[in-house]
Amino acid sequence: MEVQNSVEPSRVKNIKTFLSGKGIDCWAAIFSISYIVAMVVLVIFKRDNLLTLGLNEVGDFLAGTFGPLGFLWLVVGYYQQRKEFQASLREMQNQSETDRTRLADDQRLQAERHLQYRRSLLPIFHIECSDAGCGEATSRATFKVTNSGAKVRSVIFDVAMKGQHGRQERFSIFDADEIKEFSAEWLCNDRDDRVVVEISYMSQDFESGVVRFVGGFNIFKGITTLGLNEFNP
Incomplete structure (x- = not known):
């Protein structure tokens, strides 16, 4: 019983192989040779009858x-x-899938290159504060900004505390590895407050951007911290 069960799948596989066209040419050749041999044998045995046939009958035969x-x-x-x-259809499908994969890779590579290019045009600002203090009615501070990134144009430094703009400093060009210094004063109302330094610029590809630094200000300690709060290239 087990031998019969093992033979049945093999027969089914052979039938599927034959119907799929994988072995049909071989079987057709075997059948053709067998058929021709059978016809030759038939002609040999019936040669007497064949000799008496007319042309039309020979053609029909x-x-x-x-x-x-x-x-x-x-x-x-x-x-x-x-x-x-x-x-051919499978090859076209494989080629289409390969083309889609290659296109996706090319698009991703172009996006990465574009991002790297955009980053190469952006400035990298570092800011330091010195000589910060508060007088009788006003607060004052001196800022030093270093650009370790790309060259930018139309740079505006804006210092504000409690919404009061102490001063705007403008520079037409801010080169890479250049240092700019500026000072600002504003009305001093509270002992502790927040100071905001905003740097707006235009990159070499004419895209505008803003970098905002926020620090804490104390009338006795000056500006204690001044860190990057928002970056909007």
Whole structure:
């Protein structure tokens, strides 16, 4: 029983292989040779009858003899064309998938290159504060800004406390590795407050951007901290 069960899947596999066209050409060749041999044997045994046939009857005999073979190889040709078409279709699908993958990789690479290019045009500001203090009515501070990034234009330094703009300093060009200094004063109302330094600029590709630094101000300690709060290239 187990041997029979093991043989059945093999038979089914052979039938599927034959119907799929993988072995149909071989089987067609075997059938054709067998058929021709059978016809030759038949002609040998019936040669006396064949000699008495007329031309029309001989033509009918040849048509009836080779008609099945012609139909057989017509079917074989159909299966061969179907196999070639399926193989061509799979190749086109694989090529299409490869093209889509390559296109996605190219788009991702272009996006990364564009991002790197944009970053190469951005400035990198570092700010320090010195000589900060509060007089009788006003607070004052001196700022030193270093640009370790790219060259920018139309730079505006704006210092504010409690919404009061102490001073705006403008520079037409801020080169890479250059240092700019400016001072600002504003009304001093509270012992502790917040100071905002905003730097706006235009990059080399004519894109505007803003960098904002926020620090704590104490009338006795000056500006204690001044860190990057917002970056908007």
